[in-house]
Amino acid sequence: MAVSFPSSVRNQLLAILPEADYRQIAPDLEYVELPRGLLLAKADEAIEHVYYLTSGIGSLVASTPEGNKAEAGIFGNEGYVPTSAAMGVELSVYDVIMQIDGDAYRMAFGAFRKWMDENRSFGRVMIRCIEAFSIQLTYTAVSNAVHGVDERLARWLLMCHDRVEGNHIPLTHEFISLMLAVRRPSVTTSLHVLEGNGFIRSVRGHITIRNREALEEFARDAYGKPEQEYRRLMTGLF
Amino acid sequence: MAVSFPSSVRNQLLAILPEADYRQIAPDLEYVELPRGLLLAKADEAIEHVYYLTSGIGSLVASTPEGNKAEAGIFGNEGYVPTSAAMGVELSVYDVIMQIDGDAYRMAFGAFRKWMDENRSFGRVMIRCIEAFSIQLTYTAVSNAVHGVDERLARWLLMCHDRVEGNHIPLTHEFISLMLAVRRPSVTTSLHVLEGNGFIRSVRGHITIRNREALEEFARDAYGKPEQEYRRLMTGLF
């Protein structure tokens, strides 16, 4: 662990920035802790800050006029939110909510816009991230259309696992059911399927990944493309 | 109809550009006809051109490793494809296919990249379009998660209707079933529901919208948000 590194580089986007560019924007970063449930942006309200998570997980949740909700995207320390800030959009369209406690470096909307204009490398990284996120959205749409609950749940757990350290994820069935837009009991039974196969262990409020490889195999048709594209998009940028 | 206007302004993105900027990029536009079934981009292949449709409809179709497919996004003369070109991405992740005959002005990938760098207004419009498209992706994901076939079909027909002139849409049940990732007979029965309500008329290969307002009401929970956001994003830009 290099002591001289600021902890903000634990965000992969900030870490990828050339050092000179990073130093330029760094003064506008502010460390914050993000408890579960915190809304980083609210639907139809102004985007005040842009967040670079260094730990934890958040979700982008979209609602319909009748109040149906579903998660459209998930993010951790590999990205930033809300992506729409980069397009000069001031109002958020979705709720962006912390799903697992974490912390982040955040930047005021105005500063973010300024650096998007003035720092080429910064803009390049942010734009790449938008593409990566949009690929995730696409495959969420496809998966929602073609996969059953078991597969969707497996995919979702893998995406969470990618974004935490260790194998332990604090999650309730209730919360998962909101994200996947299915009944809570459907989550329970699907978790049992995964548990019966030895992929995971599930106890009151906690899920432990026990055999990630097998879980990936199980979710093969649902998981992988966005993650692969992320790696492709983010390598060789500089 | 102003005779002096080039037909390319029938694409809403090109139309929105300030005249000076439009004149700058115009020499790199080439008129092409796009028959149904034509692939404007192929998954994992290089993006050769960027297309600005002036008529017709196309779809962005994503596939899973096991060959499941579903439409993730739809576009007409209100946007451009592939949006990823603006992020400096050279390979397409999806198939982009013409769904209803049309025509377009296209620009070589290299020229597009150049103007993204050199013409601020151009870049701004393209970036806005990415955001709009990404909102569409999000709501497709949500709708796929929470709505039944009837509602999803209604939503989809409305999105097609938005992108054609008149009330007539040439479509087969088979094709719609591919887009929605449902069985072909499910499309047949759902169309009967819409037809029974007097919203549409469906005959061999052709669908006619008869009462758009009622159809919108029927699809209220599934349709509208992305379209509303599109208008908000694209007004007052210059």
Added chain:
DNA sequence: GACTGTGGGTCTGATACCGTACGAAGCATG
């Protein structure tokens, strides 16, 4: 007018998921 291919309607049984409800188990509080 017969032939052929595409597109559309309908049937069967199977299954996945739904809405709802209720009870049991874990955990904190006093």
Added chain:
DNA sequence: CATGCTTCGTACGGTATCAGACCCACAGTC
């Protein structure tokens, strides 16, 4: 230890959609 709250397990009937198959209607061709 009693209480209350959250979280989880399970059951019921109902419905939407599935997979697959089959036949019919229409449109073009020769």
